[in-house]
Amino acid sequence: MSTAAIALPRVRVTQRAHWQDRLAQVLLLGCCLALALFLIGPLAAILVKSVQDKDGAFVGLLQFREYFATPALQRSIWNTLWVSATVTAITVPLAFVYAYALTRSCMPGKTVFRVLALTPILAPSLLSAISFIQWFGTQGLLKALLGGASIYGPIGIIMSAVYATFPHALMIVLTALLLSDGRLYEAAESLRTPTWRKFVTITLPGAKYGLVSAAMVVFSYTVSDFGIPKVIGGNFNILAVDIFKQVIGQQNFNKGAVVSLILLVPVLIAFLVDWRMQGRLHAQFTARAVPYAPKPSRWFDRTMLVYCTVVAILLLLVLGMAVYTSFIKLWPYDKSFSLRHYQYGLIDAGVIDSFFNSLRMAVFSAVFGTMFIFATAYLLEKTRGMPLTKGAVRLLATVPMAVPGMVLGLGYILFFNHPDNPLNDLYRTMTILVLSTIVHYYTSSHLTAVTALKALDSEFEAVSASLKVPFYKTFFRVTVPVCLPAILDIGRYLFVNAMVTISAVVFLYSPSTQLAAVAILNMDEAGEIGAAAAMATLIVASSTVVCIVYAFVTRFLLTRTQQWRTTAGA
Amino acid sequence: MNAPSPSPHAADPYLRIEGVAKSFGQFVALKSVALDVRRGEMVVFLGPSGCGKTTLLRIVAGLETQDAGTLTQNGRDVSRVPAIKRDYGIVFQSYALFPNLTVHDNVAYGLVNRRQRRAAIADRVRELLTLVGLPDAGPKYPGQLSGGQQQRIALARALATSPGLLLLDEPLSALDAIERVRLRGEIRALQQRLGLTTIMVTHDQEEALSMADRIVVMNAGRIEQVGTPREVYESPATPFVADFVGKINVLPAVTEGGRRCRVGALSMPVAGDDLPAGAAVKLYLRPEDVGVHVNGSAPQGAWPARVSRIEFLGAFCHVVLALDATDAPPVVANVPRQAVDSARLSPGLAVSVSFPAAALRVLS
Numbered sequence A: 001m002s003t004a005a006i007a008l009p010r011v012r013v014t015q016r017a018h019w020q021d022r023l024a025q026v027l028l029l030g031c032c033l034a035l036a037l038f039l040i041g042p043l044a045a046i047l048v049k050s051v052q053d054k055d056g057a058f059v060g061l062l063q064f065r066e067y068f069a070t071p072a073l074q075r076s077i078w079n080t081l082w083v084s085a086t087v088t089a090i091t092v093p094l095a096f097v098y099a100y101a102l103t104r105s106c107m108p109g110k111t112v113f114r115v116l117a118l119t120p121i122l123a124p125s126l127l128s129a130i131s132f133i134q135w136f137g138t139q140g141l142l143k144a145l146l147g148g149a150s151i152y153g154p155i156g157i158i159m160s161a162v163y164a165t166f167p168h169a170l171m172i173v174l175t176a177l178l179l180s181d182g183r184l185y186e187a188a189e190s191l192r193t194p195t196w197r198k199f200v201t202i203t204l205p206g207a208k209y210g211l212v213s214a215a216m217v218v219f220s221y222t223v224s225d226f227g228i229p230k231v232i233g234g235n236f237n238i239l240a241v242d243i244f245k246q247v248i249g250q251q252n253f254n255k256g257a258v259v260s261l262i263l264l265v266p267v268l269i270a271f272l273v274d275w276r277m278q279g280r281l282h283a284q285f286t287a288r289a290v291p292y293a294p295k296p297s298r299w300f301d302r303t304m305l306v307y308c309t310v311v312a313i314l315l316l317l318v319l320g321m322a323v324y325t326s327f328i329k330l331w332p333y334d335k336s337f338s339l340r341h342y343q344y345g346l347i348d349a350g351v352i353d354s355f356f357n358s359l360r361m362a363v364f365s366a367v368f369g370t371m372f373i374f375a376t377a378y379l380l381e382k383t384r385g386m387p388l389t390k391g392a393v394r395l396l397a398t399v400p401m402a403v404p405g406m407v408l409g410l411g412y413i414l415f416f417n418h419p420d421n422p423l424n425d426l427y428r429t430m431t432i433l434v435l436s437t438i439v440h441y442y443t444s445s446h447l448t449a450v451t452a453l454k455a456l457d458s459e460f461e462a463v464s465a466s467l468k469v470p471f472y473k474t475f476f477r478v479t480v481p482v483c484l485p486a487i488l489d490i491g492r493y494l495f496v497n498a499m500v501t502i503s504a505v506v507f508l509y510s511p512s513t514q515l516a517a518v519a520i521l522n523m524d525e526a527g528e529i530g531a532a533a534a535m536a537t538l539i540v541a542s543s544t545v546v547c548i549v550y551a552f553v554t555r556f557l558l559t560r561t562q563q564w565r566t567t568a569g570a
Numbered sequence B: 001m002n003a004p005s006p007s008p009h010a011a012d013p014y015l016r017i018e019g020v021a022k023s024f025g026q027f028v029a030l031k032s033v034a035l036d037v038r039r040g041e042m043v044v045f046l047g048p049s050g051c052g053k054t055t056l057l058r059i060v061a062g063l064e065t066q067d068a069g070t071l072t073q074n075g076r077d078v079s080r081v082p083a084i085k086r087d088y089g090i091v092f093q094s095y096a097l098f099p100n101l102t103v104h105d106n107v108a109y110g111l112v113n114r115r116q117r118r119a120a121i122a123d124r125v126r127e128l129l130t131l132v133g134l135p136d137a138g139p140k141y142p143g144q145l146s147g148g149q150q151q152r153i154a155l156a157r158a159l160a161t162s163p164g165l166l167l168l169d170e171p172l173s174a175l176d177a178i179e180r181v182r183l184r185g186e187i188r189a190l191q192q193r194l195g196l197t198t199i200m201v202t203h204d205q206e207e208a209l210s211m212a213d214r215i216v217v218m219n220a221g222r223i224e225q226v227g228t229p230r231e232v233y234e235s236p237a238t239p240f241v242a243d244f245v246g247k248i249n250v251l252p253a254v255t256e257g258g259r260r261c262r263v264g265a266l267s268m269p270v271a272g273d274d275l276p277a278g279a280a281v282k283l284y285l286r287p288e289d290v291g292v293h294v295n296g297s298a299p300q301g302a303w304p305a306r307v308s309r310i311e312f313l314g315a316f317c318h319v320v321l322a323l324d325a326t327d328a329p330p331v332v333a334n335v336p337r338q339a340v341d342s343a344r345l346s347p348g349l350a351v352s353v354s355f356p357a358a359a360l361r362v363l364s
Helices: A019-050 A064-066 A071-104 A110-122 A125-136 A154-178 A182-190 A195-224 A227-232 A239-251 A254-286 A298-327 A341-349 A352-382 A388-400 A405-416 A430-440 A443-455 A462-467 A471-500 A517-527 A527-561 B053-060 B103-112 B118-131 B146-159 B177-194 B206-211 B229-234 B238-245 B337-341
Strands: A326-331 A335-336 B015-024 B027-037 B042-046 B068-073 B091-092 B165-169 B197-202 B214-218 B222-227 B249-255 B260-263 B265-271 B280-285 B292-293 B305-311 B316-323 B331-336 B350-354 B361-363
Touching: A019 A254, A019 A352, A019 A388, A019 A430, A019 A471, A064 A071, A071 A110, A071 A154, A071 A195, A071 A239, A071 A254, A071 A298, A110 A298, A110 A471, A110 A527, A110 B165, A125 A154, A125 A227, A125 A298, A125 A517, A125 A527, A154 A195, A154 A227, A182 A195, A195 A239, A195 A254, A227 A239, A227 A388, A227 A517, A227 B214, A239 A254, A239 A405, A254 A388, A254 A405, A298 A341, A298 A527, A298 B316, A326 A527, A341 A352, A341 A527, A341 B146, A352 A388, A352 A430, A352 A443, A352 A517, A352 A527, A388 A443, A430 A471, A430 B165, A443 A471, A443 B197, A462 A471, A462 B091, A471 A517, A471 A527, A517 A527, B015 B053, B027 B053, B027 B068, B042 B177, B042 B206, B053 B165, B053 B197, B053 B214, B091 B146, B103 B118, B103 B146, B118 B146, B118 B165, B146 B177, B177 B206, B197 B206, B206 B229, B214 B229, B214 B238, B222 B229, B222 B238, B238 B249, B238 B280, B238 B361, B249 B292, B249 B331, B260 B280, B292 B331, B316 B337, B316 B350, B331 B337, B331 B350
Parallel strands: B042 B197, B042 B214, B091 B165, B165 B197
Antiparallel strands: A326 A335, B015 B027, B015 B068, B214 B222, B249 B260, B249 B280, B260 B265, B280 B361, B292 B350, B305 B316, B305 B350, B316 B331
16 A cells, blocks of 8 residues: 555654543652552651661661571561461361362352351451460369470460351452362363362362462461461561560660561462462453352261361350350359449440540541542542553552561651651541551552453443543443442442451550550450450451441342342343 | 644645555555545545554554554644544454443443533434444443444444544454445445544455455555545455456456456456557456357457366356466356356356456556
8 A cells, every 4th residue: 555655754653642541640640659659658657767876876786696696586586487388278178178068069058158257257356365365274174184284385376367267268368269160170070080080170179279368368467467476476486576576665676677577478489379379360260151050968968967067166165255254244253144244344444435446547548548448449440541650559559468566567657756757747646546547558459450451341431431421420421330349349348348357456555545446455464364355356346337237238239229220131 | 622723724635644654663554655534534544454544543543653654634634633622432252341331321421521512422322332233231331242232332432522534543453244235335325424534444346346445455554545446346446456356357468558358368448548669468267257158259350269177156156277388377257147048157158258458458
């Protein structure tokens, strides 16, 4: 054709920006800067602090050298690693068999078992520690089972952490097993493959990435968790508690920063492994996969039923003991029913305020966090241009998962408490608690939002532009209503986590903004275990209420306002 | 809209594309493309996936920005105008209907923004739904409709604001075969009735041949040929067009000077201009132009051949023929089913084949 003669001009053609495009770009830039300020700022403050001495002079790696010269602190590293590895080795197989029963057997009551297994998420990690002390502690009913060993120490930490991490591992493994393709099993059956071989050649490889991913999540949860070892760890030192001791006990922020960075290493490694695995897990799943439908098998179904019943009962015994403790006079001497822990321990002592603080904090985090996270994900996925900013936002949204709460919390003190920071009025306010909580739980919420947005037709925005409708109108009229289930899910997730979070906020509260989980810690330290249990029960109750409301609202939405969804697929 | 639109000359093209180029990183999607689209005509971009046809459509819509080149729509330079300020309606393969809005609200989506009275909007929506043959669909949700019905609604929505240009991005690809044929007739009839300038993108040559006023055949970021369906089919400009549009026989040949070529030992007259002797060329011949003769009924200039295979295709059969006096690849002839029966064609049968000179196209 005769088109070759036109020489390419040196300057690229650019579209004139419409004010609506500009608006979207400014908003995205704003989101990016906010994330950088509240995530990178604090982390950078830790890095700076770790190479300074107390007077702020640069000392290079001196702090690190001092740290590694202290045998007690070195032992913490080893303790942290072996305890976390043990928890991982116990939780993941337990969760795998449970998930296997839920997906591959025809046992009755699957929904109930599923819900029961997820209950530990509603409780602060401290609850399990308190409960295990009641069962196995000095006055414990089952103390004899430990054969002379003390629950205060690694045994208690491991048991409590297994309880707390079980639902997290279960959800990941469950997803992996649900994604498997039923046609593979049909093909294997037509080739007369024996059951054990199907398990080894189809089930295990299919769940492989899910298992590794679950292991990494459990491992980093245990490494980062501070509540459990603080309550039940006794004199057994681990890194997360070391940070707390350095910062709160000795006011040594520099040493705290050093320990933070050391704590960051295993979590970061686990995170990177998990990130790769998640990618492969989803790449493995094709849209054409047919879900596996289990066939009844008497022996297998019964075995699985027994297993799940035992696990569920154990989980309930942990939760139940804490609730029970809160409603009796004094374990184990006076087991008569009483509301004294609620009345005297919480209300009269004024500690109940911290519960309302927690509720406020959770509501603010859920409302503002969901708005910010969803809007950012929308601008990221559905607007044009700004590739560099978008890359930055994607990275910033991913980082929080790799940052333990203690590290984030310490970063917030160092960054916002700095006299030169114009934002230092924020320190010790409700605002900073909300901000740190949103950032702490950003990654999962962000992924939920992105997944929901990606499921929408990618041409909605193009159609709106062709109809001359501004993007924000389509956002409110179409995108938000269609994504409402995911938006509510993010809100619930933020609420439940804000109710139980402790590691980041333990550095950031003031007497007037003390949170429920922190109050549990303090009451436990003061020996008021009944009141601590009462507070934990209140947290579980409020999170349960929110989850039930969420379930009803979601169902209502699906049947009423989202009629189109139920009738889809003509 | 914004600027008062200049009154363009009726003979001017409605849309002029000049020197449009686009790359995505290392991948060159369009290499300096030029094209005029006349007022009221239906132009179809046809080509394999990755040929740049969708990119060109999206550049026309302003959804992508060309690296170089200009676009003039209705006398107005729109090269740098953002999508929201251009004048077009668009229909996508995925329908892109808003699932949470009723059919009525979907069609009214662009009208509501124009601050029209509610009654006027309702009238317009009813008119559009009637136009696409679904007058009663208003209160339903898109999910309650079949694919073909959804695509009709998407069409109504695109037409609602009376755009000057309609863009169709593979609108029929997601539909099943019967629905596809039905809807392509409807879209074409509607387009002709409204006299609406339309650009459609497709990879389906049958769709292009049946719907287009002119077909733009594209390959590897270039336009290979622009022409009416008959021109493109009967006189392909390049080997790519000959291969891509319809089925065709390719015979390696050597020119003999004048209008004759030699395939193996066979010398035959061809169409077109005089050719210098001794050049290696290829002869292109549609299967339906191959004559198959039995029992000495062969015309002059027919060649002896043998039936090697017969492929039954319903109304027609593909008869695969091996030419006796040459090692050229087998030739496929399109023979009606009745003719296959009456001539008792079967594998191994000796026949004569004739290649009409007017149908033999030489491309190098």
